[in-house]
Amino acid sequence: MIDAAAYTVVDRAEDEEALATVINGAAPAAMARACAARGLPFVHISTDYVFDGSGEAPWRPDDQTGPLGAYDRSKLAGEQGIAATGGQYAILRTSWVFSAYGQNFVKTMLGLAQSRDRLTIVADQVDGPTPAADIAAACLGLARGLAAGAGAPGIHHFSGAPDVSWAGFAREIFAQAGLAVTVEEIPAAQFPTRAARPANSRLDCSALEAQAGIARPDWRAGLTRVLAELAEAAG
Ligand SMILES: NC(=O)C1=CN([C@@H]2O[C@H](COP(=O)(O)OP(=O)(O)OC[C@H]3O[C@@H](n4cnc5c(N)ncnc54)[C@H](OP(=O)(O)O)[C@@H]3O)[C@@H](O)[C@H]2O)C=CC1
Ligand SMILES: Cc1cn([C@H]2C[C@H](O)[C@@H](COP(=O)(O)OP(=O)(O)O[C@H]3O[C@@H](C)C(=O)[C@@H](O)[C@H]3O)O2)c(=O)[nH]c1=O
Numbered sequence: 001m002i003d004a005a006a007y008t009v010v011d012r013a014e015d016e017e018a019l020a021t022v023i024n025g026a027a028p029a030a031m032a033r034a035c036a037a038r039g040l041p042f043v044h045i046s047t048d049y050v051f052d053g054s055g056e057a058p059w060r061p062d063d064q065t066g067p068l069g070a071y072d073r074s075k076l077a078g079e080q081g082i083a084a085t086g087g088q089y090a091i092l093r094t095s096w097v098f099s100a101y102g103q104n105f106v107k108t109m110l111g112l113a114q115s116r117d118r119l120t121i122v123a124d125q126v127d128g129p130t131p132a133a134d135i136a137a138a139c140l141g142l143a144r145g146l147a148a149g150a151g152a153p154g155i156h157h158f159s160g161a162p163d164v165s166w167a168g169f170a171r172e173i174f175a176q177a178g179l180a181v182t183v184e185e186i187p188a189a190q191f192p193t194r195a196a197r198p199a200n201s202r203l204d205c206s207a208l209e210a211q212a213g214i215a216r217p218d219w220r221a222g223l224t225r226v227l228a229e230l231a232e233a234a235g
Helices: 017-038 070-084 105-112 132-147 166-177 206-212 219-233
Strands: 042-047 089-094 118-122 154-157 182-186
Touching: 017 042, 017 070, 042 070, 042 132, 070 089, 089 132, 105 166, 105 219, 118 166, 132 206, 132 219, 154 206, 166 182, 166 219
Parallel strands: 042 089, 089 154, 118 182
Antiparallel strands: none
16 A cells, blocks of 8 residues: 555644644554555655754664654654554655646746746755655555565655755756746745744665665656646646
């Protein structure tokens, strides 16, 4: 079973932590228990936001977690609930997910570009944007490995390469989309949000590559594919 459901509205979670904790904490634990009872492997998606964002070194899967906000705490509760079931599981911590579907930073930037030729974007939060299609492939790979009894159980890190700031990500979006939007870099302190985001969310993904042969994808190539999908959908 692959579980990608979650409460993902990071800012609103600050006011709805109980609800976020049921959806992100109790629900995956219940699903993992049901899988364990049936001998089925359980693959779950978690987040870089379980870390406090200190330092500049990429976080390894066994590094100390330190969630800053409600969404982050609820996702960590999910990880802990799944581990406590004692079943066979793999948790993929990923970051800054984008695709042609749903709401995400790429679509927010493209939307803002309709009415703005200059944007102020946070430059002191750094991470690896990750194409959703690559996450789906990684989850399938992990699930098949576990089902075959030769997989890589436990917590894994998986994010797109290279690491970049939100401002750098935005610049690449506008460059690839051929949009003349100037990106002005600002510190997070000048873009107040309800929930604090970690400054350093770099994920060390080397263990996943060593254990399961799943390497970091280049997010810039994924972005090219997503922009092509969006252009095709727009006719
Ligand atoms: N977005 C990101 O940048 C990142 C996401 N993640 C994780 O990746 C996973 C997928 O995230 P993402 O695709 O962005 O999330 P979305 O918010 O786009 O999708 C979440 C899905 O969960 C479903 N869902 C939410 N609440 C419930 C509920 N109570 N019962 C049943 N289904 C529910 C939603 O269903 P419906 O459409 O019907 O509302 C939706 O299909 C999550 O685990 C998230 O924490 C990790 C790192 C970064
Ligand atoms: C719209 C906008 C955002 N920003 C900043 C605010 C914030 O620091 C950053 C991204 O904000 P967003 O709200 O889009 O992204 P956010 O909701 O924080 O994304 C997170 O989602 C959850 C689900 C995760 O698990 C994380 O990995 C991460 O991807 O961009 C600007 O600097 N300028 C802008 O004009």
